[in-house]
Amino acid sequence: MNKKEExxxxxxxxxxxxFDNLDALIKSNWDSNYLKSQIVMLLxxxxxxxxxxxxxxx
Numbered sequence: 001m002n003k004k005e006e007x008x009x010x011x012x013x014x015x016x017x018x019f020d021n022l023d024a025l026i027k028s029n030w031d032s033n034y035l036k037s038q039i040v041m042l043l044x045x046x047x048x049x050x051x052x053x054x055x056x057x058x
Contacts (some may be wrong), residue, residue: 018042022042
């Protein structure tokens with residue numbers, strides 16, 4: 001597996017983990033403002049990770 005494939009598979013695992021975290025938050029009926037802030041935080045984190053992957057692969 002080359003470096004790009006490795007990073008791609010890692011990003012998929014991260015995305016699944018983020019989704020699982022969101023799913024758990026929704027199921028536990030968190031306050032909607034808290035939930036929104038968590039979603040925003042996770043999306044920003046995902047964006048930073050994607051930027052890092054882009055830097056490494058280019």
